[in-house]
Amino acid sequence: MGLLCAFSVAAELRQSWLGGGSQVTLGALENLEKKINEDPENQSVLAQAEAKVGAHSMNEFSKVITICGKDVPESVQGLTSSQRTSYPIFRSDDSIMEGKTPEESYRAEIEKFKSDEGAVSAREVITPGYAFVAVQNGLSICLRQDLTFDDAVLTLIHELTHFVQLDPTNEADILSFKDENEYLMNRVLVPGGEVDAFMTQFRAQIRQEKSRSNIPRKIKDSFNDQGAFLGTREAVAQFVLLSEYQGGMGYANHSYRGEYAGQLKQTYLSEVTLRNEFASAINLGNSNLAIFVGNQGIYRHNLSVYQSWIDQGVKKKNADLEAKGRKNLAKAQNQIEVIEAYLPVKREILAGYKQELVRRDVRIKAFETKLGILREAPIEERQDESQNEPPNDLGEDPTVD
Numbered sequence: 001m002g003l004l005c006a007f008s009v010a011a012e013l014r015q016s017w018l019g020g021g022s023q024v025t026l027g028a029l030e031n032l033e034k035k036i037n038e039d040p041e042n043q044s045v046l047a048q049a050e051a052k053v054g055a056h057s058m059n060e061f062s063k064v065i066t067i068c069g070k071d072v073p074e075s076v077q078g079l080t081s082s083q084r085t086s087y088p089i090f091r092s093d094d095s096i097m098e099g100k101t102p103e104e105s106y107r108a109e110i111e112k113f114k115s116d117e118g119a120v121s122a123r124e125v126i127t128p129g130y131a132f133v134a135v136q137n138g139l140s141i142c143l144r145q146d147l148t149f150d151d152a153v154l155t156l157i158h159e160l161t162h163f164v165q166l167d168p169t170n171e172a173d174i175l176s177f178k179d180e181n182e183y184l185m186n187r188v189l190v191p192g193g194e195v196d197a198f199m200t201q202f203r204a205q206i207r208q209e210k211s212r213s214n215i216p217r218k219i220k221d222s223f224n225d226q227g228a229f230l231g232t233r234e235a236v237a238q239f240v241l242l243s244e245y246q247g248g249m250g251y252a253n254h255s256y257r258g259e260y261a262g263q264l265k266q267t268y269l270s271e272v273t274l275r276n277e278f279a280s281a282i283n284l285g286n287s288n289l290a291i292f293v294g295n296q297g298i299y300r301h302n303l304s305v306y307q308s309w310i311d312q313g314v315k316k317k318n319a320d321l322e323a324k325g326r327k328n329l330a331k332a333q334n335q336i337e338v339i340e341a342y343l344p345v346k347r348e349i350l351a352g353y354k355q356e357l358v359r360r361d362v363r364i365k366a367f368e369t370k371l372g373i374l375r376e377a378p379i380e381e382r383q384d385e386s387q388n389e390p391p392n393d394l395g396e397d398p399t400v401d
């Protein structure tokens, strides 16, 4: 901690990108924008980030940029945050009886969810019985207030790379990873993960400084003097995850420490919630099915009642009674047809829910096994080397799921 404080004091001696202030100002952001736009590659990253949130100017884009709060570790220069929110929609009986297609049944609700949640990207799954929609929202960047102007430019480029490419709606299934190491490798290698962010940042830095001299030794040879990347993504991934002592950024020890176990647990809990929603949908569906089967019996019985009205009307030359009988008969026949069309669709949908329930139960078991293993053999305590050397990372990325 002592060294981190010294780092802050040293930073104050230099002019910060906010000119010593503690608020994001449009002027400060426009200065960064001007510098970024001097380099076509950086300019393109900023333009894509603005487009992602529908901003047409730095003034509009400034809404997603804040100063990092006290909860953000001092070693972190910038942070990109975003959330994934998902929502299951079960097919309504009305939509089946109105003869809507699955797509027509869910569309309005999906669009409402996306707009209510302020989605910047979305993924949908549509099946005959249910739809899932997952959205990315809450996308924002924070920058430390004490960064120098040049560091703020590079940190912003790093964070904008996450901002543009990271898509938590497209995350890999956490159950597919063998262990924490495999999870962490994937975590940094995904499009817009730390590998892309650091590559973009270092390439920008080499172009800006016209030199590789300030690039960390471990990764320097992955670039040439023009900033072209010559290395492998896996080598950058190792560099990001390795401890500082081994010349890396130490993400496995710091930012990502405990994340695998936390994500496993969180995903497990949402899996259980979803499983229970399918169980309720099955219960509700079964009782609705019984009601409609009952109604069908009543309508069938009524057919003979209405037929007798018609017969009596004809016999007694009572035109009113006959007309009433015909009207009700037609109505009841129509209801019977609607229910006849509904029943097989509903039965198929319920069969689909039951399959989904089985699939969820298998997944829940798999989560419990993995979490059980973690409980029995907790993730090996990693040696925390941060006391000796301040982490040298320019930005990090916590996709809050």
Ligand SMILES: [Zn+2]
Pocket: 158, 159, 162, 193, 194, 197, 394, 395, 396, 397
């Ligand atoms: Zn990052």
